[in-house]
Amino acid sequence: MLKSFFPSAAAALALLVAPVATSAHTRLVGSTPAAGSTVAKTTSVSLQFSERLIPSTIRTSLVMTGMPGMDDHAPMKIPYSSAMGKDGKSMTLMLKRPLAAGTYTLSWSAAGADTHRMGSEFSFTVK
Template structure:
């Protein structure tokens, strides 16, 4: 026979586990420009996530990783695009940055990091080409 104390403890543990919400990390749902896409006249970068983000802990950098015409050495040094400041859109799930002028032709990486209410930082990268 199982003691009542064991049954009560087991039921309490099940109740606590069921009441605790599953902690999920935000996932990147959409990017503009799109991952591996080709775009022109890029004046804004937007990343939309599955969860509400914490603004001061989330953001991105845009890095030019390749130019349309190679340098004489055949190498291109990755250059961070200056003047880009990501902020949260009113939906609090979209990071966006408006650019003062369109990005010049080349290949780009957007290196992002995001923190939602679970407080775990995740990061990733999308790449695209501007023609």
């Protein structure tokens, strides 16, 4: 009786674990500048993801959200071009000009192999 229990328990455990392994979603695992950091002159932003991205699903936005000495600064979109890394898991935003002192928010969304669009945002400060 005990012998027949273990194969059944192993099969049930495999069914419970299998969906978890296949339901991973794309997430941002690193960036330069890092979330919450304060940096000097910046001419690019690098993003590293947990898996290869589907290029047609990638959306990014870089916005200046605060400027020193201007309490009522309206959000201002920052122009840039972008390039995917050869690994398909990274990308670089090349800024048209270095970022001025202020606070910035980068938003992203993309889908990986599971085709579920994920996204988030983070902020950093340029001194």
